[in-house]
Amino acid sequence: MTAFFEYVARNVVRRLGSFVGLALAPCRSAGKRCRIGLPRRGASAGPTKLVESASVTWAEAPRYVVGLALALLVVSSARAAKIGDLESLDFGEQFARFFTLQDEIVRLALLGSVFLGVSCGLLGSFIVVRKLSLFGDTLSHAVLPGVAIGYLVSGYKDPVAIFVGATLAGLLGTVLVQLIKKTTHIKEDSSLGMVLAGFYGLGVVLMNRIQAMPTGTQSGLDKFLFGQVAALSSVEVWMMGGVALASILLVTVFYRQFLLGSFDVGFARGLGLPTGLFHYLLMLLLAFTVVVSLQAVGAVLVSAMLVIPAASAYLLTDRMHRMLIIASVFGVLSGSLGAFLSFFGNSLPTGPLMVLASSFVFCLCFFLSPRHGLFSRWRKRKTRDHRILNENTLKAIYHVREERGFVGEGVGLSQLAERMGETAEEAKRRVRELVSAGLCDIQESGAKSEALLNPDGWLRACAVIRNHRLWELYLTNQAAYEPDHVHDDAEVIEHVLGEDTVRRLERLLDYPSQDPHGKLIPSLADLQRSLVKTPSPEPPSGYRMPGS
Amino acid sequence: MSNFPLEAHDLTVAYDRRPVIYGVDVQVPEGKLIGILGPNGAGKSTLIKAVMGIVPKSGGWVKVFGKPFERNAARVGYVPQRESVDWDFPVNVMDVVLMGRYGKLGLTGRLSSSDRDAAADALEKVGMLPFAKRQISNLSGGQQQRVFLARALAQESDLYLMDEPFVGVDAATEAAIIELLRELKSRGKTILAVHHDLPTAQTYFDMLLLLNMRLVAFGPTEEVFTQELLQKTYGGRLTILAEVADQRVQRK
Numbered sequence: 001m002t003a004f005f006e007y008v009a010r011n012v013v014r015r016l017g018s019f020v021g022l023a024l025a026p027c028r029s030a031g032k033r034c035r036i037g038l039p040r041r042g043a044s045a046g047p048t049k050l051v052e053s054a055s056v057t058w059a060e061a062p063r064y065v066v067g068l069a070l071a072l073l074v075v076s077s078a079r080a081a082k083i084g085d086l087e088s089l090d091f092g093e094q095f096a097r098f099f100t101l102q103d104e105i106v107r108l109a110l111l112g113s114v115f116l117g118v119s120c121g122l123l124g125s126f127i128v129v130r131k132l133s134l135f136g137d138t139l140s141h142a143v144l145p146g147v148a149i150g151y152l153v154s155g156y157k158d159p160v161a162i163f164v165g166a167t168l169a170g171l172l173g174t175v176l177v178q179l180i181k182k183t184t185h186i187k188e189d190s191s192l193g194m195v196l197a198g199f200y201g202l203g204v205v206l207m208n209r210i211q212a213m214p215t216g217t218q219s220g221l222d223k224f225l226f227g228q229v230a231a232l233s234s235v236e237v238w239m240m241g242g243v244a245l246a247s248i249l250l251v252t253v254f255y256r257q258f259l260l261g262s263f264d265v266g267f268a269r270g271l272g273l274p275t276g277l278f279h280y281l282l283m284l285l286l287a288f289t290v291v292v293s294l295q296a297v298g299a300v301l302v303s304a305m306l307v308i309p310a311a312s313a314y315l316l317t318d319r320m321h322r323m324l325i326i327a328s329v330f331g332v333l334s335g336s337l338g339a340f341l342s343f344f345g346n347s348l349p350t351g352p353l354m355v356l357a358s359s360f361v362f363c364l365c366f367f368l369s370p371r372h373g374l375f376s377r378w379r380k381r382k383t384r385d386h387r388i389l390n391e392n393t394l395k396a397i398y399h400v401r402e403e404r405g406f407v408g409e410g411v412g413l414s415q416l417a418e419r420m421g422e423t424a425e426e427a428k429r430r431v432r433e434l435v436s437a438g439l440c441d442i443q444e445s446g447a448k449s450e451a452l453l454n455p456d457g458w459l460r461a462c463a464v465i466r467n468h469r470l471w472e473l474y475l476t477n478q479a480a481y482e483p484d485h486v487h488d489d490a491e492v493i494e495h496v497l498g499e500d501t502v503r504r505l506e507r508l509l510d511y512p513s514q515d516p517h518g519k520l521i522p523s524l525a526d527l528q529r530s531l532v533k534t535p536s537p538e539p540p541s542g543y544r545m546p547g548s
Numbered sequence: 549m550s551n552f553p554l555e556a557h558d559l560t561v562a563y564d565r566r567p568v569i570y571g572v573d574v575q576v577p578e579g580k581l582i583g584i585l586g587p588n589g590a591g592k593s594t595l596i597k598a599v600m601g602i603v604p605k606s607g608g609w610v611k612v613f614g615k616p617f618e619r620n621a622a623r624v625g626y627v628p629q630r631e632s633v634d635w636d637f638p639v640n641v642m643d644v645v646l647m648g649r650y651g652k653l654g655l656t657g658r659l660s661s662s663d664r665d666a667a668a669d670a671l672e673k674v675g676m677l678p679f680a681k682r683q684i685s686n687l688s689g690g691q692q693q694r695v696f697l698a699r700a701l702a703q704e705s706d707l708y709l710m711d712e713p714f715v716g717v718d719a720a721t722e723a724a725i726i727e728l729l730r731e732l733k734s735r736g737k738t739i740l741a742v743h744h745d746l747p748t749a750q751t752y753f754d755m756l757l758l759l760n761m762r763l764v765a766f767g768p769t770e771e772v773f774t775q776e777l778l779q780k781t782y783g784g785r786l787t788i789l790a791e792v793a794d795q796r797v798q799r800k
Contacts, residue, residue, distance in 0.1 A: 129637055253656055260647050264633045267699075270600045270709075271651035272621030318683040320638045 091344070098340045106343065108237050109229035113339040113354075115240035116296050116305065117331030119247045119289040121313070124306035125327045126282055128314055130262050134189060135174075137303040138196040140290045142173025144203025144299045147224050148210060157220050159235045166291040173199050174283070203299070226349035227298035229339040240292045247285055251324065258282060259320055296335075298351035308358040309334060315362075315369040334358035388495045390437055393430045394461035395468075396420045397440075397451055402519070410443055410450030462522040468494040469515035470505045476516045477509060483516040551614035553578050553707040553738040554599065558608035561591070561598045568594045571608065572763045576740065581733045583743040583753035583769075587782050590760040592742045593629065596709040600626060612707060622651050625705035627696050629712050635685045641695050642680040645670055648702030670701035673728060690721035697725060708732065710741040714748075726752055749773070 101107045127136045146169025147162050154161035173195050180191035207221050223231050251258060257278045260268040268275045286306075293302045309330035313323045338354025345353070367375045396419050400411045417427035431451045434440035439457030443450045453461060471490040475481040497505075506512075513521055554576040561569050569591035576582065584592045597603045599610050601617055612620040625648070648670070649663040671677040674694040684692065693713060700708055714722050729739050733754075740757070743749050749756065749769075756772040758764040758781040765777045 129634075131634075256647075256650050256653070256659075257655075259639070259643075260650055263637050263639060263644075264628060264647070266597070266602050266628045266632055267626055267647065268650075269602045270621070270624065270626035270628075271703075272618055273650070314638065318638050318640065319643070323638050 094344055095340070098343060099336075105230060108232050108234060109339045109343070110336055112229055112232045112237045112240050112296050113335035114332050115237070115244040116293050117309070117333070117335035118328045119240070119244040119285075119331075120293065120302075120305045120335075121309050121326075121328030121331035122247045122251050122324055123282070123286045123289045124308075124310035124331070125313065125320070125324050126258060126262055127286065127306050128310040129320070129323075133303070133307045134192050135177075136286065136290070136306045138177065138192045139170050139174060139287060140294075140299055140302040140306075141196045141203075142199035143167070143170040143287075143291055143294065144200055144224070145169050145206055146203075147294065147299075148203055148206035148221065151210060151221060152206075159233060159239060162294075163239060163291055166294065167287055169199065170287045170290060174287075200299070223298070223349075224294050225298050225300055227294070227296050227301070227351035227354070228347070229296050229342060229350045230347065232295055236292070236295050240296070243285070243288045243292045247289065250281065250285060254278060254281070255321070296339075296350055297354055298349065301351040301355045304355045305331065305335070305358060308355065308362050312358070312362040312365040315365040315372045318371075330358065330361050334361055384495075386433075389430070390433055390439070391460065391464045391495055393420070393434055394439065394453070394457060395464055397453060397457075398461040398465050398522075410452050413449050413451060416451060464494050466522050467497040467502060469519065469521045470502060470509065470512070471497065472515050472517075473509055473512055473521070474505050486516065552576055552611070553613060554740070555611045555614075556599070556608065557610075559595075559598060559605060559610060560607035561594050561603055562606045563594075563603070567606075568761065569598070569759070570762050572759075574757065574763060574766055576738060577755075578738050579733060579736045580738055580754045581729055581752070582738070582740045582755045582757055583749045584740060584757045584759060585743055585746070585749055585781065586759040586764075590781075592759055593711050595759060596626075596711060596740060596742065599709060600624060622703075623706045625700035625703040625708040627700045627708070627710040627713050630689065630692055630696065630716060632711075635687075635692060637684065639684060640680070641671070641676060641682050641684060641687070642667060644684060644695050645680075645698045645702050648699040651703060666704065667698070667702045670698040671695075673701060674698045675724065688718070690717040693717045693725070694721060697728065701728075706737055708737060708739045708741075710739065712742045712744065714741075714743065714745070746778070 097103070098106055098110075101110060124136070127133055143166035146165035146167065148165075149169070150162035150165025151157060153165065177188070177191045177195050180186055180194070181188050204225075207224075210221055220231055257268070257273060257275075260271075260273065261275050261278050261282075265275050265279075289306075290302050293305065297305050310323070310327040312330050313326035316326055317323050334357035335354050337357040338350055341353040341357070342348050342350040365373065367373055370376050396416055397411050400415050400419050401409075413427050413431060414424055416431070417424045420427055420430070422430070428449075431440060431442060434451070434457065435442060439454065439460060441452045441454060443452050468490045471493045472483075472486040475486040475489065476483050515521055552575045554574070556572050556574045559569065559572040559574075560567060568589075572595065584595065586592050594603060598605050599612070599617060600621075610617060613623055617624070642664075645667040646659060646663060649659060649666060653659065653663075668677060668680070671680055674697050676691060676694050676698060679687065679691065679695075684695065687695065693716070697710075697713065700710070713725055717725070729741070729752075732739060741753075743752070750773050753769055755767060756769050757766045758772060758777055760781050764781045765772045
């Protein structure tokens with residue numbers, strides 16, 4: 001499992017690197033428009049032209065991954081550059097520059113994204129397993145009027161005032177949802193939807209008013225809608241750090257309480273645990289996470305950063321603690337990637353880019369997850385289909401031998417093709433499949449080639465025939481099917497019947513030797529007989545007709 | 549004053565002012581296997597949830613071994629209804645059984661190897677040890693019920709409250725569970741189990757508690773399992789209680 005996860009993580013990182021390279025290729029060719037750094041700050045000592053270096057190729061992508069890893073490990077001590085001055089950089093240099101943290105503003109942004117990823121991953125995991133995704137969405141939209149009011153009260157973009165205002169608005173929103181649910185018969189999803197839209201509408205109106213004020217255009221409040229990591233101040237980043245640290249500490253210390261409270265709240269109360277307390281603790285952490293993440297992802301999409309990394313992790317693991325860790329890693333990955341793309345794309349809003357990055361991670365999990373992924377399911381089905389095809393060939397060989405009373409071991413390919421209703425080439429191909437599965441040999445004698453089952457192959461053929469005939473017998477004898485109704489069902493069942501079920505069928509049917517059509521049900525003794533190449537005298541039948 | 553494993557006095561519970569059980573008085577003796585019987589909506593699950601404070605009481609009191617439940621919670625094991633949890637939750641069988649040990653750990657205690665041994669023992673007893681690492685959604689209904697039972701065993705309690713432990717399980721599991729309950733009883737434990745099936749109730753339990761919003765009868769099975777009392781529990785005479793309960797809600 002660990003090895004696979006390493007493999008996946010490696011692949012995700014490598015593919016993300018390449019993906020970015022491809023996605024931004026047009027941007028790179030546009031050359032001059034691509035700059036790291038937002039927003040442009042003040043006057044500068046003159047533009048520093050940089051020589052265009054070789055363009056990024058897929059093959060080079062791993063280099064940047066290594067760069068990323070190094071950059072995350074070693075905090076660069078390079079002095080902050082005036083990044084607004086750089087007019088043209090190719091993708092690779094921008095990437096390296098971003099992840100080696102040469103610029104103060106990049107350091108803040110990346111740090112913020114890491115904090116955001118961790119706290120969203122942790123809280124989001126609980127949101128996902130508690131089926132509270134819509135609640136998270138409502139909370140994140142409900143904080144918006146609080147942001148505007150915080151701004152109005154303090155008179156500028158004061159992080160603390162906005163934090164307090166947003167938290168209060170978020171809590172008010174959740175209280176309202178509960179109030180509507182308790183006092184009316186409106187169901188929770190409707191009340192969540194109403195509160196979400198109502199608060200969000202109020203927030204947008206208030207923000208428009210603020211923008212219309214004389215000082216409003218400089219407010220930067222528009223960044224709270226879709227997020228902008230480049231506009232993060234150090235106070236905001238440290239608040240994000242505080243929330244991330246608190247989340248890590250509380251989730252680690254009270255992991256058991258949060259786990260049990262999420263899985264089985266009735267049992268938790270039966271143990272005498274203060275479940276209400278831990279529920280509200282989790283909700284409060286969630287509110288804080290949403291509020292401090294606003295500046296980076298924006299109110300509209302912060303709930304996506306809660307849900308998507310956690311849902312991706314849910315596809316990869318069946319254990320809660322692993323889900324928490326993987327979700328945090330995914331959160332950090334997509335957060336920093338979104339931040340990078342935002343810088344690179346010349347002040348694109350960060351929220352949508354982070355959500356795109358995490359959606360990409362989700363897609364990888366959706367297709368490649370070992371247990372729940374589409375790809376693994378497809379592969380499982382393919383191997384199963386392959387096995388069924390082989391077993392059908394084995395059956396055909398058995399049938400040919402049965403028709404001539406088990407005399408002689410080799411089965412001519414032309415006979416086999418006739419029996420299977422296939423062309424000679426197809427029959428040969430199918431027998432070759434058996435050969436490569438180690439069940440059969442091909443014996444060439446002149447122009448005639450014969451399929452010769454080895455002991456393993458013969459055992460498998462007998463087992464499949466036995467499953468088929470036992471099932472037919474069971475359906476006619478015990479389930480009162482007509483004998484001519486049972487074949488199709490047995491064609492399917494013969495490939496999936498487990499050893500235990502076969503034993504039980506044998507006992508139930510009193511070890512029969514003939515199927516409803518009067519054919520022999522091969523037993524272990526038949527396998528022995530086949531190897532000595534003598535047709536066997538039929539033992540008395542254990543088969544009884546229904547009603548006889 | 550004697551310390552009954554469970555004693556309730558005038559216990560009344562209402563959901564949103566709609567009464568579900570009215571003034572139940574009961575004194576449960578130690579070391580008995582007791583079935584709680586009654587029609588749908590009679591308040592069987594509510595009774596055991598009210599004992600543990602999972603639903604709030606609106607009147608009366610409950611004592612567990614002579615003390616309020618909160619002070620004796622560690623002596624009570626609980627098997628909730630199987631449908632009450634999401635079986636896709638990312639935990640495996642062992643994780644669930646270990647939850648039975650959480651009550652003994654305090655606020656920040658860590659699971660020790662003795663907790664793991666106790667959980668493994670409990671799994672062994674219900675025949676689920678080979679499945680310890682299995683994710684819980686990959687279990688049959690009967691296996692899931694066994695896991696819940698193992699979790700209650702891991703609690704090592706003296707009083708067990710079980711909410712429909714036989715619902716949706718195969719015959720083999722049902723026999724295994726009843727065997728286990730008898731074994732618990734022989735060690736002096738007291739078990740109350742909500743039950744649905746009348747014919748088996750007679751053979752499974754020492755005592756029966758017949759409930760239909762009111763306590764209809766509580767006593768040894770041979771005395772309580774009578775045509776008259778069952779008729780009173782399942783028949784129509786107590787429907788007026790439910791109608792009045794509805795009227796209270798409408799006048800709100």
